Structures are given as structure tokens and as C-alpha cells.
Amino acid sequence: MKPNDLPSPWTLARRAARMNPSVIREILKVTERPGIISFAGGLPSPKTFPVSEFAAACAHVLEQEGPSALQYAASEGFAPLREKVAASLPWPVDPSQVLITTGSQQGLDLVAKVLLDPGSRVLVETPTYLGALQAFAPMEPDAVGVRSDDEGVLPDDLQAKAAGARFLYLLPNFQNPTGRTMSESRRAAVAELATRLHLPIVEDNPYGELWFDQPPPAPMSARNPAGCIYLGSFSKVLAPGLRLGFLVAPPALYPKLLQAKQAADLHSPSFNQRMAARVLEGDFLERHLPRIRALYRSQRDAMLAALEREMKGLDVQWNAPQGGMFLWVRLPRGLSALDLLPRAVQANVAFVPGAAFYAGEGADAQALRTLRLSFVTATVEQIDTGIAALADAIRAMGARP
Amino acid sequence: MKPNDLPSPWTLARRAARMNPSVIREILKVTERPGIISFAGGLPSPKTFPVSEFAAACAHVLEQEGPSALQYAASEGFAPLREKVAASLPWPVDPSQVLITTGSQQGLDLVAKVLLDPGSRVLVETPTYLGALQAFAPMEPDAVGVRSDDEGVLPDDLQAKAAGARFLYLLPNFQNPTGRTMSESRRAAVAELATRLHLPIVEDNPYGELWFDQPPPAPMSARNPAGCIYLGSFSKVLAPGLRLGFLVAPPALYPKLLQAKQAADLHSPSFNQRMAARVLEGDFLERHLPRIRALYRSQRDAMLAALEREMKGLDVQWNAPQGGMFLWVRLPRGLSALDLLPRAVQANVAFVPGAAFYAGEGADAQALRTLRLSFVTATVEQIDTGIAALADAIRAMGARP
Structure with a gap:
């Protein structure tokens, strides 16, 4: 079915061909499965909501x-x-x-x-x-x-x-x-x-x-x-x-x-x-923001420590963001984050492949190696378990130590 | 200044030339003046909000x-x-x-x-x-x-x-x-x-x-x-x-x-x-809707009665809506609702000229005679006062009895 093929009487606007389901939203649906540890979503920690x-x-x-x-x-x-x-x-x-x-x-x-x-x-x-x-x-x-x-x-x-x-x-x-x-x-x-x-x-x-x-x-x-x-x-x-x-x-x-x-x-x-x-x-924000910053910093630290510990010997690289919610990972040469995702999900851990974030001509070979991890939604225990599972999945794909 | 003439470095999209301030919103700004009785807005009566x-x-x-x-x-x-x-x-x-x-x-x-x-x-x-x-x-x-x-x-x-x-x-x-x-x-x-x-x-x-x-x-x-x-x-x-x-x-x-x-x-x-x-x-709505209906019906009745009373002898026509919030009025031949509006506002009453609601080539002479009155926002006392003031404004424009 071509993008504009709809049952009568409808005709789509030309621009509708450019509208596609969000890759992230589709992944998020999979990750709503109970028991999965998700580093995929960009969801702020509910602990920070001033209920x-x-x-x-x-x-x-x-x-x-x-x-x-x-x-x-x-x-x-x-x-x-x-x-x-x-x-x-x-x-x-x-x-x-x-x-x-x-x-x-x-x-x-x-x-x-x-x-x-x-x-x-x-x-x-x-x-x-x-x-x-x-x-x-x-x-x-x-x-x-x-x-x-x-x-x-x-x-x-x-x-x-x-x-x-x-x-x-x-x-x-x-x-x-x-x-x-x-x-x-x-x-x-x-x-x-x-x-x-x-x-x-x-x-x-x-x-x-x-x-x-x-x-x-x-x-x-x-x-x-x-x-x-x-x-x-x-x-x-x-x-x-x-x-x-x-x-x-x-x-x-x-x-x-x-x-x-x-x-x-x-x-x-x-x-x-x-x-x-x-x-x-x-001065609500002056009181509230330091709490969010401290929480997210501790979560980032936990994820950095887990990566350091679990990715040892794997040729995986990552950055150390100075704020925000996300961390960027590069897999060993020859590995694709798109291939890794189903294996990771099988091991109950989810992320977003970096290729989703490239405009225009799309992702090149370098980009295919990247993935995004959110460190704010999961707990520290989940971060530890999830990063270990992710390392296992990478290892199983044949990255040499 | 042409529609797309913006100071450097900005260039507007072609479609922006089609975006224009809402006539109604501009009128509503005038009608926020204290003391004005507004039949212009499409605002539900706050009495109906289930606070x-x-x-x-x-x-x-x-x-x-x-x-x-x-x-x-x-x-x-x-x-x-x-x-x-x-x-x-x-x-x-x-x-x-x-x-x-x-x-x-x-x-x-x-x-x-x-x-x-x-x-x-x-x-x-x-x-x-x-x-x-x-x-x-x-x-x-x-x-x-x-x-x-x-x-x-x-x-x-x-x-x-x-x-x-x-x-x-x-x-x-x-x-x-x-x-x-x-x-x-x-x-x-x-x-x-x-x-x-x-x-x-x-x-x-x-x-x-x-x-x-x-x-x-x-x-x-x-x-x-x-x-x-x-x-x-x-x-x-x-x-x-x-x-x-x-x-x-x-x-x-x-x-x-x-x-x-x-x-x-x-x-x-x-x-x-x-x-x-x-x-x-x-069954909230089953209890709530009858109250809204009764209120709006009584307001419509008040406006119909006021029109009947105040427009007597003027060649003004209107309909009797069976629901909703609005009533449609036609002025005597030769009168324009756009010309009436400033005079009405001077007499502390506001409405929306019907011409605002015509697509494409716009309003013809018939359409220029029309105006929209909302009967749900004003109180019954305001309706009585406002319709009398509107009739005076029409009379002052030279409609013969």
C-alpha cells in the first residue's frame, strides 16, 4: 500500500507521507512489558514530581x-x-x-x-x-x-x-x-x-x-x-x-x-x-532544583560506574554528561545498535538505537554503532542489573575482549 | 510592510501570510473593558463549571x-x-x-x-x-x-x-x-x-x-x-x-x-x-447536562424576549436556536454590522459581525447585515440592558420604524 492509498473516500495530504510512527514510541511500547528495565524513554523520575x-x-x-x-x-x-x-x-x-x-x-x-x-x-x-x-x-x-x-x-x-x-x-x-x-x-x-x-x-x-x-x-x-x-x-x-x-x-x-x-x-x-x-x-525552584540535580547526578554516577564495571574488556565507549537525562554509547566497530536491541530486550533491558536521531540521508556506519541511555527513570539497582545485562548482550554478539 | 517583510535574519513561510489575528479575539480584547456587556465571546457560563x-x-x-x-x-x-x-x-x-x-x-x-x-x-x-x-x-x-x-x-x-x-x-x-x-x-x-x-x-x-x-x-x-x-x-x-x-x-x-x-x-x-x-x-453527565440545558434555555428565552421587546418597529430579524450558545441576527437592509459595532461598543454592548464567518470570497451585502449574539455568558439582567442598548444603536443608525 502506497502512503497515500487509503480506502475511499479519503485522500491524504502529500505531507502525510512524511509522518511516520516515532521509532522511540514503538520501542517504548515493547518496553512497557513488565519486568523490563528501560533506559529507552526520556521520562523524568516521578520522585521529582512535587505532588x-x-x-x-x-x-x-x-x-x-x-x-x-x-x-x-x-x-x-x-x-x-x-x-x-x-x-x-x-x-x-x-x-x-x-x-x-x-x-x-x-x-x-x-x-x-x-x-x-x-x-x-x-x-x-x-x-x-x-x-x-x-x-x-x-x-x-x-x-x-x-x-x-x-x-x-x-x-x-x-x-x-x-x-x-x-x-x-x-x-x-x-x-x-x-x-x-x-x-x-x-x-x-x-x-x-x-x-x-x-x-x-x-x-x-x-x-x-x-x-x-x-x-x-x-x-x-x-x-x-x-x-x-x-x-x-x-x-x-x-x-x-x-x-x-x-x-x-x-x-x-x-x-x-x-x-x-x-x-x-x-x-x-x-x-x-x-x-x-x-x-x-x-523561591520554589531554588529549593526544588537542587533535589532534582542531586538525584540525577547520583543516577548518572551509578550508570557510569556500572558501565566502567560491566563493559570492561569490551570496546565500548561512552561520555560523561554534565547534566540532563541521557548518556551516549558507542558500540565496538562492526556492531549495530539496531541488531543489539532485540537481544537486549530478550535480556529485559531496553535503549534507543542512535540511528533514530539522524536527519536527512540518515545514519552512517558510525551512527549505527551508537545508542542512547537514559539514566533518570530506572533506579540504581535497575541500572546495575540493566547495564550488566546489556554488557552480556554485547558480549554475546561477539565483541572480542 | 509586506506580510513576509521581517527584520533580518528572519524569513516567513509562505503560509504565514494566511495567518491573521482572529477578528473575534481582537473584538474580545475591546470587550474586556469593565462595564461592557458582551454578547461577543463564545464563553460557556462559569455557573456550569463543576468546580x-x-x-x-x-x-x-x-x-x-x-x-x-x-x-x-x-x-x-x-x-x-x-x-x-x-x-x-x-x-x-x-x-x-x-x-x-x-x-x-x-x-x-x-x-x-x-x-x-x-x-x-x-x-x-x-x-x-x-x-x-x-x-x-x-x-x-x-x-x-x-x-x-x-x-x-x-x-x-x-x-x-x-x-x-x-x-x-x-x-x-x-x-x-x-x-x-x-x-x-x-x-x-x-x-x-x-x-x-x-x-x-x-x-x-x-x-x-x-x-x-x-x-x-x-x-x-x-x-x-x-x-x-x-x-x-x-x-x-x-x-x-x-x-x-x-x-x-x-x-x-x-x-x-x-x-x-x-x-x-x-x-x-x-x-x-x-x-x-x-x-x-x-452518571455525572446525566445529572449535570440537564442543569446546563435549563440555564442556557432560560438565557435564550431571555434574549428572545428582549429582542421581541426592544427591536419592535425596527426591521431586525433573528432565529430561535433549539440549543447551543448563539443566536443569529439580520439588520435592516442597508445597515452593516461592521458599522454598528463601534457604536454598540460606545453604548457598552458588544457582538461579533457576521462577516467574520464567511470563507473564500468573503461576505456579500446580505452577510454584512448579520451578527452573532451569544446568550450564555451574560446574565439575564445584562441581556435586558444590552439588547436595549443594541436596539438604540440600531435606531440611531437611521433604521426607520
């Missing part, structure tokens, strides 16, 4: 502001939440530049609608966040991967590919999928280059607050606010189930993004926005 | 299901809510055909993404729901209005315009903006015609439960489920601030709509879905 604060906020919002919290509301978002966001950012942002979105995923959808024509060039990191590729795909752009190293996109390759690009999509902090962080010098070089080339940047920063030892360098948006759209999320600092994120746009672009937002879902849930604003009052 | 039930549901969900309610969740939606929706519909629907959306507005966005190419013909009623036109616009279709009378679209004109159309968008019950309802005979004729012409139907039914004396005739989807996508909403039966709606799609179409949903916002808020499912348990 009692939410309960108090719910009660307050319904008692004090019920009719407004449950009514239709402005597409821009709840004013106190927009003000809180503007005040939290490390460069001058007016609340009128803040648009509350239904998760930062919606920010990607709105940006794509407003900036991408069919065939428009959009530059992404190699590898990049799969959800961004999926959000851009319906607008039928030409997504081009810029070669990247441990510090982010390579300026030479960026310059070579920038002509005519509508924007460069970057996730500079504790990137999904690699866990890498753009260094200060790379940020400075890319910012200078983007300004010189008149290349807009869409900066996605869902993980920036989840640093372990020190905050990451200043955002790209702080270096050139007029040339950047910034996307943020409450999913990792409060909870994903509220579906709240935001974007910050230059004033000239804001009206079109707002109109796209109106057409997409009128506004994000007013109830959730008021709950979040209530929880965030005062 | 205490929500408070109990919040407490329960956070206490019993906190970690799941606050976590990422399946794009399809919360299973018990999907089952509740499927069971509530008057034709056989499997829960696997139900997709929970972020308001039914998102259903329109997803349908447009999956079914509309640039230039695709999409048929709409005359007049039609403005939010649908806005949701379709980014996909750059050719929206064509089918001539309509008090019973809905006219089969002759539908047949004349159907060739090549991707779908016909219908709001058969207590339509926004006119308040009209498609008669049983018109539904039967349009269903027969659509089947014969292989014309898909997207049926939007946010107001269907808000009937006053008797339920409306069976949905179009019940007559030909394989040829229809059905959109529903919890905004009018629970509360809009949760941003929860749903769509029901034929199994062959569902996967593409699901993929568009994933890309748009991953999933609708899990917390809100569980709250709604909890509130809807048992």
Missing part, C-alpha cells in the same frame, strides 16, 4: 480562581506565568515576548509552521532531537545535519551548509540524544558565525536547569536575542503531565507565532498554567 | 495516581477516557478509534495537516466556524463556502462544488455562528449525496449536548462512519480551561492523525485527562 505542592495549588486555584481557571483564556498565556518566565531568563526579556505552549513540543510545531516552506533548508545537529524532526516534517522542509563533535556543531560545516537555511535548530545543553553540551568557545563561534551569515537560531533548552556541578554557558539567545527563538519547558522542572512549555520570540516574529498558536489549540490549559504559576511562586 | 467535582477529582488523581498523572503518556490519550467517549456515541465506535486532543480546535489542526495540500478544495458551510477556517489556513487550502439555508448546506450547491474536494466541514448542531441545526431530512440528503460523490465529511459537534427541548437528529458520522471524522469537545459539558476534546476516525486514517498529534504536542495533559475521566465516572 503535594500540586495538590495545594489545585485546591487553591479551584477555590480562589475556579471560574477563570476553567474558562477560555488568552492565547498568549497566563500573565503571571509569562512574567515568571521572562524574569527567570538570563537576558532582558519582556513578558510580551513569552508565549506559553502546550509543552515545548508545540513550540517546535509553531516555529515550523511560521518559518518552513516545502523544501526550505533547516539545519540540525548530528544527531538531533527526534521530536524536532517529527515536528518539522509536516511542513516538508529539507532537514540537513551539520557535522558535530563533543562540543556541538562544527563551524566549518555550518558555514558550508548555511546558505538559504531558514534556521539552525540547536539543543545546546545536555542534548537529547547525546547528553553533550556546547562549550563556551563553540557557542561564541557559532553565535558570531550565525550573526555574520544572517542565520536565525531556534534554541531548545528543556534540560538546562538539570546541571550537576555548574550551570552551562549562557544561551545562544542571550548573545543575539533578535536572531533567536528560545524554547523552554516545565516538563523537567515540574512535571511533563501538565504539558506546559514556552517560547520567547523577537517582537517582530511574535504575532505570527501567536496566530499559529490560536489556530492550533486556542490556548494552553488555563487551569494548568495557574497551577504552575502558583507552585512556582516565591 | 467542587474538579476539586475532588484533583485530590483523588494526585493522591492515587500522582506519578502517572504527572508523567508523559500515550499520544492516543488516557484509556478510560477514550472508552468513555466511545461508549457515549450513538453509533458503534471502538475506543481505538478515539484520539484525545488538546481541545477540539486541535482536532481541526490535525485534520488539516493530514488531509489538506496547498490548493486543496475544502467545503464549508456559509457562514462557518471561524476557528476552523483559521486551523485550515496554514495548510493553504482553497476554502469554498457552500450556500446554506436555515437547515444547513444546500444539496444542489454542494453537488456543484464537490468535485475534487478533500472534505466537507459541517457543524450540524446549534452551529457556530448561526445557532442553526441541520434538519433530519437535510442530513439524510447530504449523507446520501456525500456517499454518492465519495466526499468525506469532517463533523464538528461541540454543542450537541446543549439541546433545549429534544436532542438533535443523529450525527452525520452515525450514517457513514467510514466516510466521516467526528470532532467532540469537553469544553461545553465540563470546562474549556482543561483544553480537552477528541476525534473519532476511521481505522485506516487513525495512524496518520496520531502521528500528527505526536508531532504537535506529544499528548494532551495526562493530569487533565485523568481528572476529566474521574469527574465523568458514573
Whole structure:
């Protein structure tokens, strides 16, 4: 059946051929099997959800502001939440530049609608966040991967590919999928280059607050606010189930993004926005974030220790992310993470093959060796058991010591 | 400044030229002025929001299901809510055909993404729901209005315009903006015609439960489920601030709509879905809906009585909707609702000019005489005062008795 072959009377739009099931979501379905240890999902640890604060906020919002919290509301978002966001950012942002979105995923959808024509060039990191590729795909752009190293996109390759690009999509902090962080010098070089080339940047920063030892360098948006759209999320600092994120746009672009937002879902849930604003009052994050950071750091340490212990003698490499939720692994030459996955699942452990995160022409032989491990959802005991099982599966595939 | 003229380095997508501020939202801003009586917004009466039930549901969900309610969740939606929706519909629907959306507005966005190419013909009623036109616009279709009378679209004109159309968008019950309802005979004729012409139907039914004396005739989807996508909403039966709606799609179409949903916002808020499912348990709606119906019927009656009283001697016409939230008014020949609006606002009363709701070539002289009045947000006292002020404004424009 061709992509557009549907039973009468339906005809699919051309763009629908670009929409495909998320590889990750399909894997996640398999990993919902009881007993499986999953390093696959990007699920924040439920231990970090401020449940009692939410309960108090719910009660307050319904008692004090019920009719407004449950009514239709402005597409821009709840004013106190927009003000809180503007005040939290490390460069001058007016609340009128803040648009509350239904998760930062919606920010990607709105940006794509407003900036991408069919065939428009959009530059992404190699590898990049799969959800961004999926959000851009319906607008039928030409997504081009810029070669990247441990510090982010390579300026030479960026310059070579920038002509005519509508924007460069970057996730500079504790990137999904690699866990890498753009260094200060790379940020400075890319910012200078983007300004010189008149290349807009869409900066996605869902993980920036989840640093372990020190905050990451200043955002790209702080270096050139007029040339950047910034996307943020409450999913990792409060909870994903509220579906709240935001974007910050230059004033000239804001009206079109707002109109796209109106057409997409009128506004994000007013109830959730008021709950979040209530929880965030005062210095909540200053108390809450250190707890998340400490938890995730200990989980990362546990995974690094388990890898060190279990992968001994196998030619497996990995990085040591300075924050966030993910760690990036490279299998021995000749092994494919796609081949490893079913064997791992048989041994009750799951991950996401790195190939899922490559744009355009797709993954090369190097990329096929990569995989993403989340260290935040599983417990330390599960990390120990799971990494041992993963090492066994790799060993069974014939990696020589 | 041309639509695509933005300061460097930004370039807008071609479709952005089609995105324009909602006329209604702009009017609503004016009408937020204190002291104004607004018949403009489509805001459900806050008196109908089940605040205490929500408070109990919040407490329960956070206490019993906190970690799941606050976590990422399946794009399809919360299973018990999907089952509740499927069971509530008057034709056989499997829960696997139900997709929970972020308001039914998102259903329109997803349908447009999956079914509309640039230039695709999409048929709409005359007049039609403005939010649908806005949701379709980014996909750059050719929206064509089918001539309509008090019973809905006219089969002759539908047949004349159907060739090549991707779908016909219908709001058969207590339509926004006119308040009209498609008669049983018109539904039967349009269903027969659509089947014969292989014309898909997207049926939007946010107001269907808000009937006053008797339920409306069976949905179009019940007559030909394989040829229809059905959109529903919890905004009018629970509360809009949760941003929860749903769509029901034929199994062959569902996967593409699901993929568009994933890309748009991953999933609708899990917390809100569980709250709604909890509130809807048992026979809540059977107790709650009669209260909404009685309230809105009394408000409609108050507005009809006020019109009868105040418009006497003016050549003003209006309909008597059998449910929903809106009533449709026609001004005397030669008067324009667009000209009336500023005078009305000066007299502290607001409405939406009907011209906003016409697709394609736009409103003709007849359409310019129309306006939409919501009878559900204002109190009965406000209705009396507001309709009197509106009559004065019309009289002042020179309508002869």
C-alpha cells in the first residue's frame, strides 16, 4: 500500500507521507512489558514530581480562581506565568515576548509552521532531537545535519551548509540524544558565525536547569536575542503531565507565532498554567532544583560506574554528561545498535538505537554503532542489573575482549 | 510592510501570510473593558463549571495516581477516557478509534495537516466556524463556502462544488455562528449525496449536548462512519480551561492523525485527562447536562424576549436556536454590522459581525447585515440592558420604524 492509498473516500495530504510512527514510541511500547528495565524513554523520575505542592495549588486555584481557571483564556498565556518566565531568563526579556505552549513540543510545531516552506533548508545537529524532526516534517522542509563533535556543531560545516537555511535548530545543553553540551568557545563561534551569515537560531533548552556541578554557558539567545527563538519547558522542572512549555520570540516574529498558536489549540490549559504559576511562586525552584540535580547526578554516577564495571574488556565507549537525562554509547566497530536491541530486550533491558536521531540521508556506519541511555527513570539497582545485562548482550554478539 | 517583510535574519513561510489575528479575539480584547456587556465571546457560563467535582477529582488523581498523572503518556490519550467517549456515541465506535486532543480546535489542526495540500478544495458551510477556517489556513487550502439555508448546506450547491474536494466541514448542531441545526431530512440528503460523490465529511459537534427541548437528529458520522471524522469537545459539558476534546476516525486514517498529534504536542495533559475521566465516572453527565440545558434555555428565552421587546418597529430579524450558545441576527437592509459595532461598543454592548464567518470570497451585502449574539455568558439582567442598548444603536443608525 502506497502512503497515500487509503480506502475511499479519503485522500491524504502529500505531507502525510512524511509522518511516520516515532521509532522511540514503538520501542517504548515493547518496553512497557513488565519486568523490563528501560533506559529507552526520556521520562523524568516521578520522585521529582512535587505532588503535594500540586495538590495545594489545585485546591487553591479551584477555590480562589475556579471560574477563570476553567474558562477560555488568552492565547498568549497566563500573565503571571509569562512574567515568571521572562524574569527567570538570563537576558532582558519582556513578558510580551513569552508565549506559553502546550509543552515545548508545540513550540517546535509553531516555529515550523511560521518559518518552513516545502523544501526550505533547516539545519540540525548530528544527531538531533527526534521530536524536532517529527515536528518539522509536516511542513516538508529539507532537514540537513551539520557535522558535530563533543562540543556541538562544527563551524566549518555550518558555514558550508548555511546558505538559504531558514534556521539552525540547536539543543545546546545536555542534548537529547547525546547528553553533550556546547562549550563556551563553540557557542561564541557559532553565535558570531550565525550573526555574520544572517542565520536565525531556534534554541531548545528543556534540560538546562538539570546541571550537576555548574550551570552551562549562557544561551545562544542571550548573545543575539533578535536572531533567536528560545524554547523552554516545565516538563523537567515540574512535571511533563501538565504539558506546559514556552517560547520567547523577537517582537517582530511574535504575532505570527501567536496566530499559529490560536489556530492550533486556542490556548494552553488555563487551569494548568495557574497551577504552575502558583507552585512556582516565591523561591520554589531554588529549593526544588537542587533535589532534582542531586538525584540525577547520583543516577548518572551509578550508570557510569556500572558501565566502567560491566563493559570492561569490551570496546565500548561512552561520555560523561554534565547534566540532563541521557548518556551516549558507542558500540565496538562492526556492531549495530539496531541488531543489539532485540537481544537486549530478550535480556529485559531496553535503549534507543542512535540511528533514530539522524536527519536527512540518515545514519552512517558510525551512527549505527551508537545508542542512547537514559539514566533518570530506572533506579540504581535497575541500572546495575540493566547495564550488566546489556554488557552480556554485547558480549554475546561477539565483541572480542 | 509586506506580510513576509521581517527584520533580518528572519524569513516567513509562505503560509504565514494566511495567518491573521482572529477578528473575534481582537473584538474580545475591546470587550474586556469593565462595564461592557458582551454578547461577543463564545464563553460557556462559569455557573456550569463543576468546580467542587474538579476539586475532588484533583485530590483523588494526585493522591492515587500522582506519578502517572504527572508523567508523559500515550499520544492516543488516557484509556478510560477514550472508552468513555466511545461508549457515549450513538453509533458503534471502538475506543481505538478515539484520539484525545488538546481541545477540539486541535482536532481541526490535525485534520488539516493530514488531509489538506496547498490548493486543496475544502467545503464549508456559509457562514462557518471561524476557528476552523483559521486551523485550515496554514495548510493553504482553497476554502469554498457552500450556500446554506436555515437547515444547513444546500444539496444542489454542494453537488456543484464537490468535485475534487478533500472534505466537507459541517457543524450540524446549534452551529457556530448561526445557532442553526441541520434538519433530519437535510442530513439524510447530504449523507446520501456525500456517499454518492465519495466526499468525506469532517463533523464538528461541540454543542450537541446543549439541546433545549429534544436532542438533535443523529450525527452525520452515525450514517457513514467510514466516510466521516467526528470532532467532540469537553469544553461545553465540563470546562474549556482543561483544553480537552477528541476525534473519532476511521481505522485506516487513525495512524496518520496520531502521528500528527505526536508531532504537535506529544499528548494532551495526562493530569487533565485523568481528572476529566474521574469527574465523568458514573452518571455525572446525566445529572449535570440537564442543569446546563435549563440555564442556557432560560438565557435564550431571555434574549428572545428582549429582542421581541426592544427591536419592535425596527426591521431586525433573528432565529430561535433549539440549543447551543448563539443566536443569529439580520439588520435592516442597508445597515452593516461592521458599522454598528463601534457604536454598540460606545453604548457598552458588544457582538461579533457576521462577516467574520464567511470563507473564500468573503461576505456579500446580505452577510454584512448579520451578527452573532451569544446568550450564555451574560446574565439575564445584562441581556435586558444590552439588547436595549443594541436596539438604540440600531435606531440611531437611521433604521426607520
